[in-house]
Amino acid sequence: MTTTPKKILLVDDEPRVLQALRRSLKWDGHQVFTATSAHDALQLMLVDPVDLVISDNMMPGVTGIELFSQLHKAWPDTVRVMLTGLSDHEVALRALEQGAIFRFLTKPWDDVDLRITVRQALAHRDHKLETRHLLDFMDRRHESLETLVDVVAAAKA
Helix, strand or coil: CCCCCCCCECCCCCCHHEEEEEEEEHCCCCEEEEEECHHHHHHHHHCCCCEEEECCCCCCCCCCHHHHHHHHHCCCCCCCEEECCCCEEEEEHHHHCCCCCEEEEEECHHHHHHHHHHHHHHHEEEEEHHHHHHHHHHHHHHHHHHHHHHHHHHHHH
């Protein structure tokens, strides 16, 4: 089964972290973009929305949690994965419980865990979109059936 390449946005204020993340994901065939701030990430999303955002939480200015909140409002289908240090581990757990993120990874991350998490996050997104598409299709079919019933009932009257 072949899948189309997905767009992934990496957000961290440390360029070395971004390089390491990009290196970890380069073999999976996805388009990988980077941003060094939440502001830059939002600007990129306005131009070309992505399927998955992986962001550090502790960044100057806007935190990853705040970024994810804005992303969730504007691009609810974009999956969000947080990178956390041990100091903000509880923040990530709360964000996970509130549905603000799909999953979190701790720094330093394991490349295998990162790649598995990316695959699962993208599969989750695809499943969610497919489910919505099928529900919309069923709603349209149900509306068509109701219209047909109304037409038949009117014809009998």
